[in-house]
Amino acid sequence: MIDLFNYQRRKSSIVHIGALDMGGENPVRVQSMTTTNTNDTQASIDQAECIIRAGGELVRLTTQGRREAENMKNICEGLRQDGFNTPLVADVHFNPNVADIAAQYIEKVRINPGNYVDPARKFIKIDYTDEEYAAELRKIEERFVPFLNICKAHHTAIRIGVNHGSLSDRIRNRYGDTPEGIVESCMEFLRICEKENFHDVVISIKSSNTVVMVRSVRLLVEQMEKENMCYPLHLGVTEAGEGEDGRIKSAVGIGALLADGIGDTVRVSLSEEPEEEIPVARHLVNHFNRRAHHVMIPGTASGAFNWTCPTRRPTKVVGDIGGDHVPVVVSSVRKPSDEAFATASKADYLYLGAELPTRFDDGRQYILDFNVYAEHRQELAGKAVYPVFPVSAMPFVSMVKAERKFLVLRFGAPAEEYIACLKAHPEVVVVCMSNHPNRTGEQRALVHEMMNAGLQNPVIFSEMYQIDEKSDFQLDAAADLGALLIDGLADGVWLMNEGKLCPETIEETAFGILQAARLRTSKTEYISCPGCGRTLYDLRETIAKIKAATSDMKGLKIGIMGCIVNGPGEMADADYGYVGAGPGKVSLYRKQVCVEHNIPEEEAVEHLLALIQKDKESL
Known part of the structure; x- marks a missing residue:
């Protein structure tokens, strides 16, 4: 059980990722992800080495197709020839066959339960009977077990990486867009791993919403304890943004979990150069490491407090403080x-x-x-x-x-x-x-x-x-x-x-x-991804243009996404979304609804501003 008052690392199992061990008594590992085209071998090697020199202990690369998965072998060999044994991680979405290929060449594969066998997310309401739901689970197992067998044969670890923005239609329809649904999406795959006696598993649950992210991870920890599991956890606030806002947002979400001793590896997702993420992650890890072995705090938890689903403490209003007032x-x-x-x-x-x-x-x-x-x-x-x-x-x-x-x-x-x-x-x-x-x-x-x-x-x-x-x-x-x-x-x-x-x-x-922390809005919020090899336009230049044009729109949330992987879902509470739809093409969203398709990149920012202005005038 988590001690609310006294810092101690959560006990987790040890996962072997190439030459690196994670979990157990091992240090909290820090990592980042390349933004290069994974088919460009030398560019990917160079950027991976930048991340490693900055202190990164794992490097992840997007692996969206068979060509990219095959080229992971060349990237890995190039790094090893340069004297680096840092584990590589293949990031796979939509195509389980790609995961099968990548698992043969590198130390770890990330799969996303939301799109592993259910890629056609349409965010529409379809009721599943218990029999239909069970049939979907069998379909997952039939496809997932062969992948686990490949991982066993090649000593490859996996990350089950659930993103709030890419839950399957089946999960959303049974559980809603909730922490419970996020956790169940993960547990379905973990139960198969347990059944197959495969334990080199790391888990992540991410969201651009810090409250959803923290509550979901807490709920996952509780659920794993109930089912006698103790897998290591990868922490991150996805699409945190850039600059000061991205750092503060990441520190709130990641810090809330590290404070309770939760977390075995950290990735801070910033819309910046990948190596810039490493010092931020290391700072957060070191900040909480200093709390180890502190003088005991004899606190007594209140029975009115629910750690997995906290609500605001009831208070009497004093002027403009307390009650329903914002902090x-x-x-x-x-x-x-x-x-x-x-x-x-x-x-x-x-x-x-x-x-x-x-x-x-x-x-x-x-x-x-x-x-x-x-x-x-x-x-x-x-x-x-x-x-x-x-x-x-x-x-x-x-x-x-x-x-x-x-x-x-x-x-x-x-x-x-x-x-x-x-x-x-x-x-x-x-x-x-x-x-x-x-x-x-x-x-x-x-x-x-x-x-x-x-x-x-x-x-x-x-x-x-x-x-x-x-x-x-x-x-x-x-x-x-x-x-x-x-x-x-x-x-x-x-x-x-x-x-x-x-x-x-x-x-x-x-x-x-x-x-x-989603408690008080004082300025425009930008939910922007860090970019990767899937990014379909100049992400940093676009963020700068959108910020310059919208920074005075207090209370507005704008999602800026490089591709469709987490686009509409991760922008669930954004007012508007700007999503890469293809090379040089952008689609615009109002909430989760696409309202303009395949706009030329050079015109897309102006179209976004026109959409916002049109909505303002209609109010």
Whole structure:
């Protein structure tokens, strides 16, 4: 069982992938995928070597046809001649015969249950009788077992890689577009592996939606335990995008699972050069490795909490915090040079510390240290200014009058005292902090302690760092908050940093993390794939053009997909989709419905903008 409060790696079986072992006590492996044409032997070798030199421990290549599968032999031989023994992985969709060929030449084959024997996904409602459903399962087994026999003969490992965006019609029609359906899609194939005594299996469940991804993996872990399975897990947020948004989104989803010790290999899917993914994956793995052997946190899980299907913790509304309100963002203004930031800030609350500002802006809400607030109470009358109390000042909560108050708490604070205080003061919002090496576990422990006491005061999670590098700060903050946000425990986020970062970066990161966790939308979201040998247009140039034209469309989700493999499905909650349909051709989607087919690539962005504008005008 997963320990919510104390970090330890999930126990998994060991899988042999060529010269590399994965799972068990082995380190969490990091990997990436080439974007070259797999028929171009030298280009594929060169890019694979770039990934390996960056620290990649596995390299995956798209293998969409027989020619590509056959050429994997040449790529593998070329790498070995250059002195690299890094395992190669063939990525196969739609054609099981291709998987059979690739399994003879390389160390691992990825197959997708959603299109292994059921490639004709039409996303239409067809009811399957139990007999028809069973017949489909037999068809899968009849085709899958010969592949497993080839893998046994050649000592080839496999990855059963389920993508949210490519579930089969059969699964969608029986289970819906749900985590339960995603998990069952995987388990159907795993049960065949068990029956055939084939155990060199790695599993992945991916989605561009971090909530779906995390919930599905948690549910899979629980289901595997029920069926006495412990296969290693490959983690990734598919179509995460590029730049800061892609990194934050990946860190939220992957971090939420690594925090619970789940994960044996990581691939961060960025719409960038493949080798750029490796340092991000390595950073996330190292971030959680540092939590090993920490001082035990004696937390008690609340019976009201469901780890596999968490819902938002019920809270009483305090102003604009808690209840059904989106989580708030608190930003800190700690020095006079931050005055320009304070004026432009989009945060819901600005923390001023012990300093009164030169002026209070209309419509702005502020937080002041309680003693300063009490001293200036009369001149603050009528202003949206609220006191914050350290735990040592808890006795003063009753003495200071305010319609809204904040109390900083850490797990381990005298429970009887703070519980009595919070029960007597429903107007108090808890600011949950931690300096424990496993801050996720300790912050979880405090909220579970509150839940066990029946408290419904809202909770803001505050994270303090001392980091100078922007990317490191974004990754650490997103990874630390991921599990807490997806657990449904957060009513707000307050990031602080003592390093060299400007307050704008800190605040933007807070909003970005909330958007990545699907809790609050503050800007346009781009669901873009990392590209591979199947990509049918210049992906990075297209992303840049679409971003430049749509970045001010707050709340809009746009999917940018290189090919049809995960296109319509992975864009399930996108408003619009831009999908490679053929060489130099693009199809446009509204939700999952294709509305324009085979547009010349050079005209496609303009067609997308016209479609968006037409829909806006019709509202």
